[in-house]
Amino acid sequence: MENYGTEIDGLDYVLARKVFRKFEALNLSYIRDEIDGLLAYLDELFGEENMNECKDYLKMLKKLV
Known part of the structure; x- marks a missing residue:
């Protein structure tokens, strides 16, 4: 497997x-x-090396505003 x-x-x-x-x-401004x-x-909960898809998406959202 x-x-x-x-x-x-x-x-x-x-x-x-x-x-x-x-x-x-x-x-998004809110x-x-x-x-x-x-x-x-x-980062604190899962470690800096994990959750990269979420982090990338959130950073993209931040750039939209």
Whole structure:
């Protein structure tokens, strides 16, 4: 049986594709200041080397504002 990723990779995918995508429907100017805190929390909770899909998506959102 091949290993296609870890549980954290799966969580990263679901958060980035299903949960954080809903931020696009919000007024991004309201959440812009909160993105840095969320990025720091992801690093603290999962480690700096994990959750890259979520981090990339959140950084892209921050650039849109």
